[in-house]
Amino acid sequence: MISVEELDQIAETVRTERAQGRHQINVCVAAGCLALHSDTLKGALAERAQSSGISCQVRGVGCMGLCSAGPLVSVEPGAILFQKVKPEDADRVLDSLKAPPAKQHTDLRQTPFFKRQFNVVLENSGKIDPENIDEYIAEGGYRALFHALIEMTPAEVVQEVASSGLRGRGGGGYPTGLKWGTVAKAHGTIKYVICNADEGDPGAFMDRSVLESDPHRVLEGMTIAAYAVGASKGYIYVRAEYPLAVKRLERAIREARRLGFLGSKICGTTFEFDIEIRIGAGAFVCGEETALIASIEGMRGTPQPRPPYPAQSGLWEKPTLINNVETFANVPPIVRRSGAWYSAMGTPKSKGTKVFALTGQVKNTGLIEVPMGVTLREIVFDIGGGMPEGRKFKAVQTGGPSGGCIPEQCLDTRVDYESLKEVGSIMGSGGMIVIDDTSCMVNVARYFMEFCMSESCGKCIPCRAGTAQMYDILQRITRGQAGERDLELLIDLCDMVSATSLCGLGQTAPNPVISTLRYFKQEYLEHIHAKRCVAGECRMAATQAARS
Amino acid sequence: MQAPSRKPALPSEDKRWRIVNGTMRRHGYARDALIETLHTVQQSFGYLDKQSLKFVAASLHVPLSRAYGVATFYHFFTLKPPGKHACLVCLGTACYIKGAAALVAQAEKTLGIECGETTPDLKASLLTARCLGSCSLAPLVVYDGELIGNEDAVHLQGRLEGWMGS
Numbered sequence: 011m012i013s014v015e016e017l018d019q020i021a022e023t024v025r026t027e028r029a030q031g032r033h034q035i036n037v038c039v040a041a042g043c044l045a046l047h048s049d050t051l052k053g054a055l056a057e058r059a060q061s062s063g064i065s066c067q068v069r070g071v072g073c074m075g076l077c078s079a080g081p082l083v084s085v086e087p088g089a090i091l092f093q094k095v096k097p098e099d100a101d102r103v104l105d106s107l108k109a110p111p112a113k114q115h116t117d118l119r120q121t122p123f124f125k126r127q128f129n130v131v132l133e134n135s136g137k138i139d140p141e142n143i144d145e146y147i148a149e150g151g152y153r154a155l156f157h158a159l160i161e162m163t164p165a166e167v168v169q170e171v172a173s174s175g176l177r178g179r180g181g182g183g184y185p186t187g188l189k190w191g192t193v194a195k196a197h198g199t200i201k202y203v204i205c206n207a208d209e210g211d212p213g214a215f216m217d218r219s220v221l222e223s224d225p226h227r228v229l230e231g232m233t234i235a236a237y238a239v240g241a242s243k244g245y246i247y248v249r250a251e252y253p254l255a256v257k258r259l260e261r262a263i264r265e266a267r268r269l270g271f272l273g274s275k276i277c278g279t280t281f282e283f284d285i286e287i288r289i290g291a292g293a294f295v296c297g298e299e300t301a302l303i304a305s306i307e308g309m310r311g312t313p314q315p316r317p318p319y320p321a322q323s324g325l326w327e328k329p330t331l332i333n334n335v336e337t338f339a340n341v342p343p344i345v346r347r348s349g350a351w352y353s354a355m356g357t358p359k360s361k362g363t364k365v366f367a368l369t370g371q372v373k374n375t376g377l378i379e380v381p382m383g384v385t386l387r388e389i390v391f392d393i394g395g396g397m398p399e400g401r402k403f404k405a406v407q408t409g410g411p412s413g414g415c416i417p418e419q420c421l422d423t424r425v426d427y428e429s430l431k432e433v434g435s436i437m438g439s440g441g442m443i444v445i446d447d448t449s450c451m452v453n454v455a456r457y458f459m460e461f462c463m464s465e466s467c468g469k470c471i472p473c474r475a476g477t478a479q480m481y482d483i484l485q486r487i488t489r490g491q492a493g494e495r496d497l498e499l500l501i502d503l504c505d506m507v508s509a510t511s512l513c514g515l516g517q518t519a520p521n522p523v524i525s526t527l528r529y530f531k532q533e534y535l536e537h538i539h540a541k542r543c544v545a546g547e548c549r550m551a552a553t554q555a556a557r558s
Numbered sequence: 559m560q561a562p563s564r565k566p567a568l569p570s571e572d573k574r575w576r577i578v579n580g581t582m583r584r585h586g587y588a589r590d591a592l593i594e595t596l597h598t599v600q601q602s603f604g605y606l607d608k609q610s611l612k613f614v615a616a617s618l619h620v621p622l623s624r625a626y627g628v629a630t631f632y633h634f635f636t637l638k639p640p641g642k643h644a645c646l647v648c649l650g651t652a653c654y655i656k657g658a659a660a661l662v663a664q665a666e667k668t669l670g671i672e673c674g675e676t677t678p679d680l681k682a683s684l685l686t687a688r689c690l691g692s693c694s695l696a697p698l699v700v701y702d703g704e705l706i707g708n709e710d711a712v713h714l715q716g717r718l719e720g721w722m723g724s
Binding site for chain 1: 588
């Protein structure tokens with residue numbers, strides 16, 4: 011068991027070590043940079059530092075965000091960031107400890123990509139070693155847990171979260187405080203807390219990055235939530251595609267248990283809570299909360315009609331709180347600083363910040379965190395740096411298979427739950443894919459429909475058969491085999507599937523079609539009447555004839 | 559009649575069954591350990607065969623139909639033995655926008671099989687992923703666990719031909 015004083019001591023030790031004038035060389039060891047062999051680079055840096063007698067600490071840290079410039083290395087103090095570092099660049103990085111860095115490594119932190127961001131969820135990401143609990147503590151970690159457990163009642167914790175205005179970051183946008191309050195009020199002595207880390211949207215990797223870069227933040231958030239709602243057992247449901255996140259979580263859970271942040275008598279109180287990891291097996295529908303619960307119970311991940319909501323009857327029919335990774339990651343700073351501090355950021359209805367995975371045809375790709383209310387244009391053209399040479403912007407896709415494509419004329423839309431809905435997309439979990447004029451929008455719709463068709467669990471007919479029918483029509487349009495009547499049928503099916511499907515997967519599956527029809531109907535019509543694909547992506551009778 | 563608590567004997571002397579049994583023991587042979595156990599089977603044996611499904615179902619007291627249902631419902635589980643090498647093309651949105659479909663077509667052509675299949679000589683399997691979450695490196699291909707970002711068709715072809723020739 012650990013006391014607040016000991017917590018301070020750990021933090022002090024880490025800080026003293028840092029203050030001893032030794033430089034720190036931080037190498038990103040999150041999945042993106044690891045795929046570019048940053049582990050070899052880290053070894054090379056440590057070896058070169060040792061052999062040349064330079065006193066410095068070479069550490070692995072979490073994601074620094076600008077994944078397209080990986081592997082990233084930062085040098086502290088000095089806050090210099092090096093991009094695309096190869097093992098043979100080790101000497102050059104080490105030289106920067108003595109002299110100003112060489113010109114080819116300009117300080118990226120001064121670029122709009124970093125300056126326009128505001129980090130709450132990612133505040134420790136890229137700064138601390140995710141495999142060392144002491145470093146999380148040194149950044150103020152687990153203070154919120156102490157504060158909540160010792161100085162607040164569960165009801166006060168719920169109240170604090172409610173006053174922050176935090177809404178579910180998994181995409182639904184349901185007010186988090188309201189959800190916690192419902193579970194707290196639900197009858198029953200056994201309750202569960204589940205962290206949804208089944209980040210299924212293609213093109214989204216916010217949760218992976220948080221788990222790989224700052225796993226303790228999620229554990230702390232879950233433990234505070236468990237205290238607030240009266241749960242004693244928690245599960246983290248992680249995708250099987252994220253082995254590194256699982257490994258870091260396992261380690262984090264072990265360390266948290268060792269210091270008494272999980273287990274019995276947490277922080278010296280009578281509160282008990284422990285967390286178990288459950289690994290998904292590749293089913294997109296398991297991101298839906300009732301399907302996820304079925305999967306944890308060891309069954310096929312098929313959803314249940316709601317009500318009853320999991321807050322009343324969830325895992326093993328007990329009251330269950332489900333939030334996603336980013337939602338839990340927002341909790342420690344809210345409890346530490348206050349709900350009022352959090353609600354000062356953002357727009358009237360969407361508070362705080364949002365993490366996005368910015369990818370596709372844009373110069374700077376990676377992970378970003380911005381206050382709610384910034385415009386899409388700022389994200390794509392300032393933070394993202396605009397289109398690569400010779401590319402022309404066409405749309406930005408948000409919300410994955412449940413979202414939509416937003417065209418140029420709507421780029422001044424502010425990022426908040428309501429505004430994105432108004433332009434026909436959704437906030438979603440945070441995937442943001444920039445599409446250029448070489449992509450055919452009918453084909454983009456077909457791509458997402460193929461996804462939903464094959465990920466439909468098959469339980470309800472509108473989704474199982476409807477997505478297959480819509481896919482078939484879209485396939486025929488892209489092949490130049492469809493007529494006007496098919497388009498009418500497609501629009502009918504959109505209505506039917508969204509109105510009658512059992513769960514979110516089916517209800518939102520038509521969204522990519524609806525949004526592309528709203529903004530890019532001309533492309534559909536050209537495919538149908540002229541048998542022509544302006545992007546040149548679809549191979550149709552007419553385009554083939556023109557080529558030969 | 560067998561007492562319900564009786565556990566079936568391990569199918570063979572193969573040590574891997576003990577690893578599988580270990581997972582079930584750790585979960586107290588609870589029914590909800592089914593997916594966790596199947597993960598262990600696939601990690602140990604590479605795929606789920608009939609024998610392993612029967613063994614796991616009997617050990618956890620779940621109907622064989624449930625075990626089979628779960629094994630076929632989740633994409634991660636495979637009922638067929640994998641090839642010696644595995645080529646996995648990510649089909650996430652960012653990869654798709656950057657030309658992953660062309661990579662799949664090239665891989666299918668080079669290996670002479672379709673996605674999800676294994677070459678008849680069991681040398682290589684061709685798989686696709688929904689999204690691996692390393693979208694900044696799109697398009698992404700994983701060769702035997704090694705992630706290669708910004709992949710192109712020429713490099714992919716060379717890599718696969720190397721496997722087939724070996």
